[in-house]
Amino acid sequence: MKKVKVFGVWASPYSGRVEIALKWKGVEYEFVEEDLQNKSEELLKYNPIYKKIPVLVHNEKAVAESLIIMEYIDETWKADPIFPKDPYERAQARFWANFIDDNLMPSARTALLSTGEESEKAITELEQLFKVVENEIKEKKFFGGNNIGFLDIVALVVAFWIPCMQEFTAKNILTKEKYQLICIWSEKLLGCSIIKQNLPDKEKLREFYQTRFAH
Numbered sequence: 001m002k003k004v005k006v007f008g009v010w011a012s013p014y015s016g017r018v019e020i021a022l023k024w025k026g027v028e029y030e031f032v033e034e035d036l037q038n039k040s041e042e043l044l045k046y047n048p049i050y051k052k053i054p055v056l057v058h059n060e061k062a063v064a065e066s067l068i069i070m071e072y073i074d075e076t077w078k079a080d081p082i083f084p085k086d087p088y089e090r091a092q093a094r095f096w097a098n099f100i101d102d103n104l105m106p107s108a109r110t111a112l113l114s115t116g117e118e119s120e121k122a123i124t125e126l127e128q129l130f131k132v133v134e135n136e137i138k139e140k141k142f143f144g145g146n147n148i149g150f151l152d153i154v155a156l157v158v159a160f161w162i163p164c165m166q167e168f169t170a171k172n173i174l175t176k177e178k179y180q181l182i183c184i185w186s187e188k189l190l191g192c193s194i195i196k197q198n199l200p201d202k203e204k205l206r207e208f209y210q211t212r213f214a215h
């Protein structure tokens, strides 16, 4: 039995980022696919508070919450660090990761998955949030500077999942015309082999969203 297990859902950007961090480090792991409509006893045991994926189990000890799991991975397997060395830069990376998860993701979910006034309002909000991200990227190649790191992996949701969802829902919010720097960064990130090889299949993802979020 492998000593590292990830409880996740193949289509989830949260478990996706944990898998990419493990691949980045070359850590072998077993992926346990969860059915969120019928959560396993193990998931409930390992994450009794939130009952959510992803959960990383290392030597029978469980760590929940994707951002915390990524920190744990970086501290446990030290080669090829994903966090910046400098404490200030590390603090900034955590700040922007929380911004993405607490502000951008909920807003994108409502903008893309709801309809009518609720969606319109969320689209306006999301456009403002994209402007903030665009301003943060500026001339950097990646979020953390010249190399892909923690924040780029977290922000993959902007480079991959949101564009897929836009395509599936025919809502064109994140465009090259409006957010040139985000789109240039996205292309570079998606061109990186570890990232490219570990993203879900787009057609499979489309089917997943169609069945899961059909109105």
Ligand SMILES: N[C@@H](CCC(=O)N[C@@H](CS)C(=O)NCC(=O)O)C(=O)O
Pocket: 009, 012, 013, 014, 036, 051, 052, 053, 054, 064, 065, 066, 067, 101
């Ligand atoms: N803040 C959590 C969010 C994870 C999350 O939202 N997971 C969803 C799937 S994408 C989940 O497990 N949902 C099940 C539920 O809410 O019951 C993290 O970063 O790990």
